[in-house]
Amino acid sequence: MRRFRILAVALIAALTLSTASAFACTAVYVGKDVSTDGSTILARSEDQGTGAYNKMFVVVDRVENVPGRTIDDVNGFSYKLPATTYKYTMVPDYSDAGDGTYAGACTNEYGLSITATVSAYVKPEIEEVDPYVEGSLREAALTGIIAATCKTAKDGVKLLADIIETSGSEEGNVIMLADQNEAWIFEVYSGHLWAAQKMPTDKIAVFGNQFMIETVDPSDTENFMHHKDLFTTADKNGWTQKVDGKVHLALTFAAPREDYSNMRTWMGHRLLAPSTVGEYKTETMYPLFYNPDKKVSALDAMDVLRNRYEGTKYDGALPENKGLRFIGVERQSQIHVIQVKENYPAEISALQWLAFGNAEHSVFLPNFSGINDTYSAYKVDGERPNYDGAYWKFKRICALAEQNRSFYGQGVRDYWNLYEESLYKDMQKAEKQMITLYAKDPKAAKDYITKLHMDIAKKACFDADYLYNELLYFVMDRNGRKLDRIGGPFVASMAIRDAAHIKGYSVKWTAKDKPITLTKGSTVYSIIPGDLEYKIAKNGATTTEKMSEAPRVEKGITYLPLDFVSGL
Template structure:
């Protein structure tokens, strides 16, 4: 190993050892209805805020035929029979060396269904006594890998997962988002066996911290609401059903009191998209769904996942707000945004924009759901820094940028933002080619989608490595209190 690599490894180790660890209750979800987006797509997404040094992969799981009786088994003892014909799907799993299960995070299957799982949420002690969590129940680590191979629609995703929770129990409180090209669903697993889900209003959005947010639901409205049969009666019979503004409220009934970190993210998301509504940080119970001031573009959702409340009294970049919980945290292992577009054939699926590492100084890259392979850099195992891994390539650059967000980081952020805008602009022509190919030659369409995703990743990874080299040199020249005459600006074309 070269002296430069030894020095880099030492710097990475020092920085990451000082980074604040984020516990399991640490993701931020987002969903936007098709009439609320600029281009008419349905959007679901999430930041996976599990740690500042947490390698993730991105892979395709092929369609599989299982013999009757073959089981899926999770590390906690959860078991379920595999479907006879399991659909192909993409996922963003943990590397095996993390040793805590698959944690597929998010993905799209060959039937044109996407999901992100999960935003963890805490259940209050009274409910835990009434309907305890099940140690061997389904947990976040297994949900996408169990559900995506089985479902043909977003609605069916809710139904399948709901049945599993009722039969096998849940090991955790969780929030899951499903989408196909027609609709999106928001689902909460509220206790050991109770759950509820609602169809996302087409003209609204939601930003979800690690807290239940469902309020009143109309169980008679089966078109827009699904739930376990005792989700209301169970707490009601024990006098635990809580009300808000004259109606029962599921989040207040099942969840814990919202923490400051969760409040900041709920407030931050609603302030980001609906500043005119002046939502208060101390709101007793945040509305789940909101109307945005303007149509929401996909690059704005990218900016949401980087949001540190800049320009507000809660700006976490200010010294007085150090330690406050931002949406755009350094502990993001990966961030994803999935667009489901009505013009996409089932075989194309959706379009996932994924940023490895933390979104603030990384870049969102597009891949279609219909791919059959991913870039080799997305498959590198191990938990230690490895320059061959996509995760560590982007995380390494972020590590340097975060040392000084003004003098080191701004140039990186500006570069990637323009890069993303160029990708978004170019996507229309790519979509048209994929759709045209899918109508006449599905094999050619699949090949094109796969090659396109790999080529984009190759270009971005190469540029990230070059920017890292330039910034590393800049830091070496200007670190240690030396005067910085002008902030770093990448010169990569």
Template sequence: MKKHYFRSAVAALLPLLLIAQPVEACTGFIIGKKLTADGSTLVGRTEDLEPNHNKNFVVRERVYNKKGAIFEDAANGFQYPLPEISYKYTAVPDVTPDQGIFDEAGFNEYGVSISATVSASANDKIQKVDPYVKDGLAESGLTSIVLPSVKTAREGVELIAKIVEEKGAAEGNIVTIADKEGVWYMEILSGHQYAAILFPEDRFAVFPNTFFLGHVDQSDTERTIASKDLEKVAKEANSYKEVDGKFHVSQSYNPPLQEADRSRVWSGIKSLDPSSPVKYDDASFDLLHTTDRKLTLRDAMNLQRNRLEGTKYKPQDQMELDGKGIPKKGEFDAVYKYPISNPNVMEAHIFQLKDDVPASAGGGTMWLSMGSPRNAPYLPYYGNILNTYQAYQELGDHYNDRSWYWTISRINDLVAKYPDLFEDGAIRTEMERLESQWMVEQDLSDQEQIALASQPEEASKKATEESLARAEKTFERLQEIRKEAEQKVADEHGKSALQDLDDEEDAAYEEKIDLVDFDYDYILAAGLFGATLLAIVIYLIRSKKQKGGKQDD
């Protein structure tokens, strides 16, 4: 996930860091229905950026747009005509629309689901030939454009392809779009290049922030959608690569594999298939994998909560607690690695798609963990709900105990800062117990939705009532857990410890830099100016030393 602000700690180095720093954000996965115990398809993603970043869960109503109405992305100025009708859909947006909507994930009224996006980026050679377009399609507006505009997943892929061809992409992204016909996996590779495949039902994939597509059969137009110049651009960029005599997309378009991507793809594959032959130091990782195991929704939840358990590695965010110092971004460490479940996860979602659940209900369930799922529950939601619980709709960038996100954020912060007080894992155990209960209840709800397929209004009413009641009861319990955790910390470390936590959260908020006000051309110019100034200083120092040396002689 890309956002337009960074910490003030890097403000002075911003011109140089903007290009050099790798993005460590989001991990996606797909599990085909032939690999699951119940025959459902599982698709999901963790949305990562930073701690203390509020998210909402809302229903966006169907809208009849005025002729000539235009969608504009406040994040980068991207514009696109709105359709005559914008279909109803659910979304998980940011609370700062002036910096981009970032609707991220949801169902629309036709049973199309989307998760967008996992950020990725083409290598420098590719970007010189087909650069990203400053006001092109970006993650910030992608879901808001696609989900209310399409009736099928394929239409969604085709719409993205059309936009990328005509207006360009502002960044590289990986998108999953699904419906009753299956799941499409799409990579937006460079300014105008893309490739998408209909994901095989007998495979699984784990994909952090790098491209994974291998050979793409563009002659198979039923299962593949790709830009016509996909190979041509790679050849012009002199980054064209073949594997087994065939053009390989990711090896042609990717930069070198980052350590944070390596740790997540490897641990993700091993989480779903412990017997997989993949090794941590493999040169590259394939997109498609298989396993003899029958995977479940619980396996998917465990994947998103994975913190390198059962391996010789430790989570990178544990370094400071272990007295090993603060981890440095991009720096290699032999023991501490970047896990899928990291402090930057703001929400996690899993689509459980079933053949017999009506498309009008979403064709399945979105299991949503608002806030990091490390100590938070996944709750099930159909696509036909009419409203969401108020705690999901609380706005604001500061801690608010009426907010679902901020309540979970506080619980996670307490557990992370005082692990010795919560080492029994009681909170996580309770979350999993609730989830197991809801899984049973959801199977019964599926049957109700199937029975009400011919009465969509009644089905929506039923789904809404059930989800609101569950959310209300759960939020009440989460508030109790938060208060119990705060009391435990206060008893052990004093009430000042809670005030310290408040101060840290406020300080983190104040340190955010809003890059929406920056012009990237000016940033680049500043970087070049800084580099030139540095070169002049070095030249003057060397000249002075040389003069001094001659005088000594």
């Protein structure tokens, strides 16, 4: 994530286990040959220096033949736009944050997706030779520039290269770009030096705030691009490091590995390819690309970005690890997982999953690129809490859940995990409808995915409000009491029709004095609101069981405890 220049010198010195800088992100890449559905996946967490930081989600419309426009950054940098610019989505900061737009992640009408950036740091001697340029290109502006003006990932690489070589960069960054044909990683080392590599379709990558490109062959112009003086500058200044006779860019340019970032890189490898990584070592140069042990889904990428080193000696649940920098840090503001699909029409070629707040206790909601507008809650602006806004609705749940992860947070995680899994299945059906519609009428397809976005976002915001109220009551009721003496942890409730949809049951309620029935095949559950007991009829036999909490009706909606729903 972002790097404020006033902290630039102090930042590198601060990158330790206990005194790490707040400005950081984690990225995930999955090649289309090793994803479960054949999509290329770009994913990243946007981590802030503060726990509360409003983000929005908006559509920027296409502009036809209007010359003289620019994209301007608060540091004085200005980029002159062509007369025609493209439609794209972005995830910007609130408008008066004071440090630029920070579009975060973009998908445009030509099928180009960009996530920017993961801040990264070079050896001090490199910045001395080619210092960062004040008032030049920053993360705050670059994503929007590419999305507005480029049609392919390679176009984006070339444009970035041109801007950096002519105007300079104010910071070190790692950017990922993908279209329906290929994906690229772009590393900005210093004021003008850069390199980019085509990402292999049969590999994955997870990395923290560190440069990652390894050995390269400068003659391989199909898979590698770089500043024309990259290698000669390194040679001239004695920086060049080689492995097996090839220049290793990470060894040549990157600051020494340290736990703050390298542990996240290792953990991603451990999660997705445990067979090829051992115990963590600070100085190890973990590879950028490697084979996963099994194919990786978008849901897997989401789980990587909420991980807190569970199951290792660095587990965030252990008190001795309180000072570690985890992947699933509480300071996340927005987290995205973008699936770029070959079989989609180009202008709706990406399915972006977007979570606001902290991935650990929030939910990833799907949005097909090409939507005409975004739900009103995504456009609520401002620095201070406004609970009409999507960011604040989800963030406040996170803030409560993380007061006690086992007692409050687990129930929230269970609820959203079930919610996400259901949406993931629903989108597999929705994409077929979208493609069929597009073949007949592209406008109808875009209207369909826009309405789908609106319906999903509206419902998720409603459900988030209900979940928050449930959790808040639970926390207040136990405030000042010893949690280990007053019953079990928080269990969320789910609307009965949602539960039935997720688990494949039909719902029927004939009258107020009759039970509600859930039916699937020969199995029938009979449930009475307010009654702990329920009946199960299966294959001619009927038994009576009890729920952990009685179903209740609020505003005409019957809610069931999630532990019951999970067991259906």
